Amino acid sequence: MTCASFATAALPSMIGVAVGRPTNPREAGHIGPASTLSAPVQPRSEAVRGDVAPFGHGIFQQPWWLDAVAPGDWDAVEVVEDGEIVGRLPFVRMRQFGLTILGQPSLAQFLGPWVKPGTGEADARPDREDEILAGLIEALPPHDVFFQTCHHSMTDCRAFHRRGFSHSNQYTYVIDGLDDHDRIWAGFRENIRREIRKAERHVAVRSPEDVETLVALNRMTFERQGMAPGASEDVIRRLDAACKARGVRRIFVAEGADDAPHAALYLVWDDASAYYLMGGSDPSLRNSGAMSLLMWEAIKFAGQVARRFDFEGSMLRPVERFFRAFGGRQVSFPRLTRGRTLKGRVALLAYDLRSARKRLRANG
Amino acid sequence: MGASSILFALLAFAGALHLLFGGVLASTAADEIQIALVAFVQSSEVCADSWLLGTVIGSRKDDRADNWAGRIDPSSTLSAPAQSRSEPIRGEFVPLGHALFEQPWWLEAVAPGRWDAVEVVENGEIVGWLPFVRKRRFGLTILAQPELTPHLGPWVKPGTGEVHTQSQRENEILCNLIAALPKHDIFLQSFHPSITNCLPFYWHGFLQESCYTYIIDDLSDHDKIWHGFRENVRGHIRKAQRRVIVRPIEDVETFIALNRMTFARQGVSPAYSADTIRRLDAACGARGVRRIFLAEDADGAAHAALYLIWDSESAYTLMSGSDPRLRDSGAISLLRWEAIKYAGQVTRLFDFEGSMLQPIERFVRAFGARQVPYPKLKRGLTLKGQLALLAHDLRELRNRSVA
Numbered sequence: 001m002t003c004a005s006f007a008t009a010a011l012p013s014m015i016g017v018a019v020g021r022p023t024n025p026r027e028a029g030h031i032g033p034a035s036t037l038s039a040p041v042q043p044r045s046e047a048v049r050g051d052v053a054p055f056g057h058g059i060f061q062q063p064w065w066l067d068a069v070a071p072g073d074w075d076a077v078e079v080v081e082d083g084e085i086v087g088r089l090p091f092v093r094m095r096q097f098g099l100t101i102l103g104q105p106s107l108a109q110f111l112g113p114w115v116k117p118g119t120g121e122a123d124a125r126p127d128r129e130d131e132i133l134a135g136l137i138e139a140l141p142p143h144d145v146f147f148q149t150c151h152h153s154m155t156d157c158r159a160f161h162r163r164g165f166s167h168s169n170q171y172t173y174v175i176d177g178l179d180d181h182d183r184i185w186a187g188f189r190e191n192i193r194r195e196i197r198k199a200e201r202h203v204a205v206r207s208p209e210d211v212e213t214l215v216a217l218n219r220m221t222f223e224r225q226g227m228a229p230g231a232s233e234d235v236i237r238r239l240d241a242a243c244k245a246r247g248v249r250r251i252f253v254a255e256g257a258d259d260a261p262h263a264a265l266y267l268v269w270d271d272a273s274a275y276y277l278m279g280g281s282d283p284s285l286r287n288s289g290a291m292s293l294l295m296w297e298a299i300k301f302a303g304q305v306a307r308r309f310d311f312e313g314s315m316l317r318p319v320e321r322f323f324r325a326f327g328g329r330q331v332s333f334p335r336l337t338r339g340r341t342l343k344g345r346v347a348l349l350a351y352d353l354r355s356a357r358k359r360l361r362a363n364g
Numbered sequence: 365m366g367a368s369s370i371l372f373a374l375l376a377f378a379g380a381l382h383l384l385f386g387g388v389l390a391s392t393a394a395d396e397i398q399i400a401l402v403a404f405v406q407s408s409e410v411c412a413d414s415w416l417l418g419t420v421i422g423s424r425k426d427d428r429a430d431n432w433a434g435r436i437d438p439s440s441t442l443s444a445p446a447q448s449r450s451e452p453i454r455g456e457f458v459p460l461g462h463a464l465f466e467q468p469w470w471l472e473a474v475a476p477g478r479w480d481a482v483e484v485v486e487n488g489e490i491v492g493w494l495p496f497v498r499k500r501r502f503g504l505t506i507l508a509q510p511e512l513t514p515h516l517g518p519w520v521k522p523g524t525g526e527v528h529t530q531s532q533r534e535n536e537i538l539c540n541l542i543a544a545l546p547k548h549d550i551f552l553q554s555f556h557p558s559i560t561n562c563l564p565f566y567w568h569g570f571l572q573e574s575c576y577t578y579i580i581d582d583l584s585d586h587d588k589i590w591h592g593f594r595e596n597v598r599g600h601i602r603k604a605q606r607r608v609i610v611r612p613i614e615d616v617e618t619f620i621a622l623n624r625m626t627f628a629r630q631g632v633s634p635a636y637s638a639d640t641i642r643r644l645d646a647a648c649g650a651r652g653v654r655r656i657f658l659a660e661d662a663d664g665a666a667h668a669a670l671y672l673i674w675d676s677e678s679a680y681t682l683m684s685g686s687d688p689r690l691r692d693s694g695a696i697s698l699l700r701w702e703a704i705k706y707a708g709q710v711t712r713l714f715d716f717e718g719s720m721l722q723p724i725e726r727f728v729r730a731f732g733a734r735q736v737p738y739p740k741l742k743r744g745l746t747l748k749g750q751l752a753l754l755a756h757d758l759r760e761l762r763n764r765s766v767a
Contacts, residue, residue, distance in 0.1 A: 168574060360569030
């Protein structure tokens with residue numbers, strides 16, 4: 001069971017090593033070449049230079065989060081109105097295949113733009129939003145390819161579509177109403193309930209402060225699947241330190257009688273939602289049902305800190321099947337892509353077709 | 365087609381081939397490139413898919429000659445649970461589908477003898493259904509939707525029981541429908557907005573893109589709808605009300621004349637033939653699911669006309685047309701308003717069939733409609749299909765950046 005990073009599953013080759021400007025964004029305080037700036041867009045302002053931004057669709061858009069997962073490689077464009085940030089779009093700049101790619105780091109599942117919720121006549125709101133998003137798009141530094149998945153609260157992607165972006169759907173599963181454990185339990189597929197009952201007899205769940213057990217199990221999982229890990233051990237450690245300092249994470253580990261770790265799960269949360277960020281299990285102990293038990297424990301715990309549990313989705317068939325078994329509601333979130341130059345367009349189309357060919361061969 | 369475009373095409377294919385096949389060009393691929401390249405260089409229609417799908421004029425005869433209609437090739441790829449069109453579906457009306465576009469009578473009107481469907485049957489009951497039209501173009505077999513049919517795609521019988529059981533069942537049915545599709549190079553369809561789960565298509569190598577239409581949800585409150593219009597639209601309507609009167613007509617020829625004028629003014633060949641309109645009108649008229657609104661002035665001059673169709677769920681402005689000489693009378697806005705009011709008597713929603721083109725979008729949005737996404741699915745199943753899709757996408761991108 002792995003879902004360490006959705007991004008790695010979705011974009012195995014698009015997301016390479018981040019080699020953007022090695023400036024610390026907090027020191028830099030400005031965005032790329034001035035030439036791309038349009039009037040209403042300004043360099044990153046004081047409000048954002050701090051640790052916590054008063055906006056965004058969740059934890060992944062926070063400066064401290066991006067500092068942890070992409071130190072020095074991320075940046076953001078903004079639209080400021082009357083000294084207030086009304087629009088923002090963070091990104092990571094990467095080089096791959098000779099292309100400049102504005103993407104997102106692994107372990108930052110939902111990025112994309114944020115627009116301050118509008119007031120006023122409903123009729124005028126779409127136009128205002130469109131203007132803000134247009135400002136953000138225009139302010140993006142030069143690139144060949146733009147490639148991000150957004151939070152599911154971003155439902156209107158027309159502003160992007162009009163400007164040459166493609167919008168496609170990806171899927172996650174969410175569980176609402178976290179107070180009602182009975183209802184959630186009843187919503188699990190029968191085999192999940194059975195696995196959890198079995199696991200409860202064989203393993204004990206504890207919440208260590210130390211991330212190393214999770215890192216080890218997470219690496220094992222990738223190894224078993226013959227996949228390159230989405231995030232390096234260093235990134236996980238740095239992110240854990242950042243989350244721990246802010247009290248927004250909990251690690252769940254299932255251990256057998258001899259203290260052997262069977263599986264581990266990493267949960268993070270913001271005000272609105274708790275996210276299953278990553279996990280891992282010992283391949284030799286996979287049928288102990290420990291991962292299902294951890295998921296159940298994490299869902300129960302999530303009710304104490306957030307309103308919703310988000311599986312962070314997966315387009316991979318077996319992973320999707322596992323998530324779906326927990327009875328969550330399917331929610332789509334947008335993937336926005338754009339090839340801005342000829343080579344960017346060709347690369348993007350070829351990438352999409354190539355990944356489609358792979359899926360065709362695997363499932364067709 | 366200028367030299368730069370051809371260079372663009374060559375470059376694109378070189379790059380694409382390199383990325384797709386790791387730079388190794390199999391000799392069989394050479395022919396395919398030729399086909400795709402020729403396809404790419406031909407024609408310059410702006411309409412997104414018309415290049416790949418062709419227009420109905422001229423292609424219908426070829427399709428008929430194919431002589432496959434009405435049933436799936438016996439040597440096709442059908443898997444056990446999915447079957448070709450069965451007796452209950454051969455009939456007039458099927459108790460399934462998201463909209464009237466999936467009804468056999470509709471498909472028979474817009475694509476006589478050229479459509480087919482795969483289905484999944486459980487205990488003698490159809491629980492999944494995916495209609496399509498098979499087209500031949502550039503030596504490619506394309507499964508698509510007919511003209512004048514904004515949405516097609518699969519239908520799965522709503523299940524009961526727990527959420528995960530239902531979604532598991534839905535995924536299985538969709539997977540079976542996909543597996544049952546006859547041999548093709550390309551699949552290209554716009555699905556109905558109520559189809560939200562495209563995961564099984566993704567797993568089977570389809571690419572999905574979201575497009576938008578515009579919907580008015582509450583047709584009962586005319587005041588609210590009226591005030592949802594932009595001021596300029598209300599102005600147009602008031603102006604038109606002084607110059608023209610709106611009445612329903614039974615004569616489709618008057619409509620066709622205005623509709624053809626619109627295409628002529630835009631300098632594009634019509635996306636659908638007058639014969640198709642006549643056939644569709646006969647089918648819709650017989651079932652009482654259409655109304656033609658005509659705006660004419662005191663002298664009896666026809667300014668504009670609008671063709672409204674509906675099912676139990678939604679009404680659609682399927683076509684319209686106007687006399688270019690009388691375009692500034694605001695008649696089209698008035699017709700839309702009258703159609704919206706009328707739709708409230710026969711159905712629940714009003715669907716503008718919104719365009720992704722911004723000028724039309726602004727016009728439609730001015731009517732206070734809500735934007736609703738619908739998925740567009742495409743797949744290249746063979747190498748030549750994949751290359752043609754690539755060419756199609758590149759054209760679309762180029763057209764969009766030109767626009």
